Structures are given as C-alpha cells and as structure tokens.
Amino acid sequence: MNDTSTYERLVGTKQDMPKTIFITGASSGIGKAVARQFAGQxxxxxxxxxxxxAETELVNGDRLFVTRLDVQDESSVTSAVDAAVERFGGIDVLVNNAGFSLFGVFEALSPHKIQEQFAVNVFGLMDVTRAVLPVLRRQGGGTIVNVSSSGGMITVPLMSMYHATKFAVEGFSESLAYELTSQNIFVRLIEPGAVRTQFGARMFSEFAHDRSLACYDRFIDKTNALFAAMLGGETSSAEQVADVVFDAATDQSSRLRYVVGEDIAALVKARHEMGEDNYIALMRARFLSAEPAAPTAGGR
Structure with missing residues (x-):
C-alpha cells in the first residue's frame, strides 16, 4: 500500500513544474513590469x-492568469488566492505591490483619505500576506517580496502619510522575516527611488489643498520645484525595478533590503553614515534654505 500523502505527491510533482508568482497591483507600472519579467523567465x-x-495587455494564457483582487476587499483576496492555487497548484512567490501615495501638508489631508492610505498600503498588504502564508507553509517554504519604497527609510515633506505607511511596511516586514525563517519563508523589501511610472501622476492628482492654509503656500511651491527637479533627473524604469524583484525572489541569501536607483542611493547612504544630527541638518538645508544642499555619494 502506498502511504505517500497528497501533499508529498503535490510537492514532488511541483519540483518539475514552473514556479508560480502572485502579484498585486499588476495593472500598470512596477506590477505590470514584474508580470512581464517573470512570464519571460x-x-x-x-x-x-x-x-x-479594463486590462488589454496582460491576457490569460497557459502560464498567465489575470484575476480580480482589490486589497480593500478581503473576499476578493481570498478568491484570488484560491483561484491561483486551483489554476497552478500553489504559489511560490508573493509580490505585494499595490499601493498609492497621498501628497500635501498633513493638515490638509482628510481623515478618510488617511484611512484609505493605510487600508491600501498597510492593511491590504497584510491581508494578502495572511491569505498566502498557509499556501507557502503547506509547500514547505517560499518568498514574500514587499514593494516598499526608499520612503520607508528616508522622508521628504508633503508625503507624511505615505512615509507613515511605508515605515509600517518596513517594520512589519523586518519582524516577519525573523519569524518566517522558521518556516523556510524568505521576506524581501524592494526600496525604489523615483520611478518612471504613473505612480507619480496619481500622487500629484491626490494633492490635498486647503485654502485656509495659505501660510504653507511658499513652502509648498519651493518643495514642488525641488521635486520637479528630482523627477527630471536620473530615475529608474519599472523594468529596472522588476529586474531587482526577480533577483530578490530568486536570491537564496538572508538579505532583506534591495535599494533600486542611483538617485536615492546617496540619501540612503547618508542616512546610515552621517549620524542623526548631520543628516537632519542636510535635509533641512535641502528643503528650508534658499540654497538646498545635496548629499554626495559618500554621504559627506
């Protein structure tokens, strides 16, 4: 009598099958680029x-399955995970990519929009992770790739709520990485700087303005000019981020963070190497003085 369990037979079968990646927020930008990258592999x-x-570029095929998932709708999360397992037999890599950014001074942001920011960027990510974890554990391991942001390590004005959510994702992911090691599940954080996608356009479309807060106007105008200069400089493409996601998903080391983009590398380095007082002084000079300072690659 053969007493091999159904799970053991499934795992044995999957050894010879292509691996499966599950991506949220695949309608555009980084999410769509990740889908194309892994399909090409x-x-x-x-x-x-x-x-x-509404999707016209990603089309269902033998190895590509397009399905609905709204991170604010838990039933759609469960349905999408169940459908993925039914279609491909399991999930090897989860990429939590769905997210957006509010923009504007904190006082101008409505409580409703702040709740939405956390619902999508933090609680939605957690809900998808919670739904996929049992699949990874049953399979004996896997990888969770959380697309965070350099905004989870450093901050700029007018994006306080976005930073709050990304700092939350950073802390959640780092702690989760420790506990999931016991289950042979890796956790990765992708930290892009400025990326040439529609994300920025949506961010500016979400700009919160309150006419009663005219006292901020001069600061907002100057900060917007700095942002425009930054976005007009060296930025990463969605495809470059997707390349790093692929590296992170297939990396067998214990590495947690993957910074993407030379534009942000200097600031990240400065944050780690300059010391708290010097770094804060640098950022104040950049956003508050008449002649903004810029960090060098060496953080000095």
Missing part, C-alpha cells in the same frame, strides 16, 4: 488587479 504568473475587464 518561464514562470506561471498570477497578475491581480482591481478591474481585469
């Missing part, structure tokens, strides 16, 4: 988005 790809009916 021969993986099974589950590309999830809020409105699959």
């Amino acid at each position: 021969g993986w099974n790809v589950v590309a999830t988005l809020r409105d699959p009916s």
